[in-house]
Amino acid sequence: MGHGRARAAALTLGAVLVLAPVGVTPDGCGDLSGGRLCVEGPVGGEGRFTTRYVQHGSDGATGPGPEVRLGYQRKDARITAFPGWFGTVRTESGSAALTGTLDTAPGECVRGLLHHDGRDHVTEWLCPD
Numbered sequence: 001m002g003h004g005r006a007r008a009a010a011l012t013l014g015a016v017l018v019l020a021p022v023g024v025t026p027d028g029c030g031d032l033s034g035g036r037l038c039v040e041g042p043v044g045g046e047g048r049f050t051t052r053y054v055q056h057g058s059d060g061a062t063g064p065g066p067e068v069r070l071g072y073q074r075k076d077a078r079i080t081a082f083p084g085w086f087g088t089v090r091t092e093s094g095s096a097a098l099t100g101t102l103d104t105a106p107g108e109c110v111r112g113l114l115h116h117d118g119r120d121h122v123t124e125w126l127c128p129d
Helices: 003-019
Strands: 031-033 033-039 046-055 064-075 084-092 095-103 109-116 119-122
Touching: 031 095, 033 109, 046 084, 046 109, 064 095, 084 119, 095 119
Parallel strands: none
Antiparallel strands: 031 033, 033 046, 046 095, 064 084, 064 109, 084 095, 109 119
């Protein structure tokens, strides 16, 4: 690739990176002051759901961190259910995840929960498309 084309490619890539949406939170996630909490799973059927927490700036973190309780909450058009918990785990290198099986009905939504230091944190609702 010639020098001119390489520079044009670099400028185009730079423009894409600058214009890319910043801070877009994926479905089923919630941005907390110290990190991101997400829930993933097959909403509207039976399957394995995972609630995952990743601390901001934990790229170089090593070793065990604080204990967190991870779980989920469900809702439909009539009711929001009490929390359900996958369990308690110690963060490792800035992240923690726990998985469990849920059977969600069509039209039901799920969100992830994290309990730490007496406070509950939640994700956005993850609903069927």
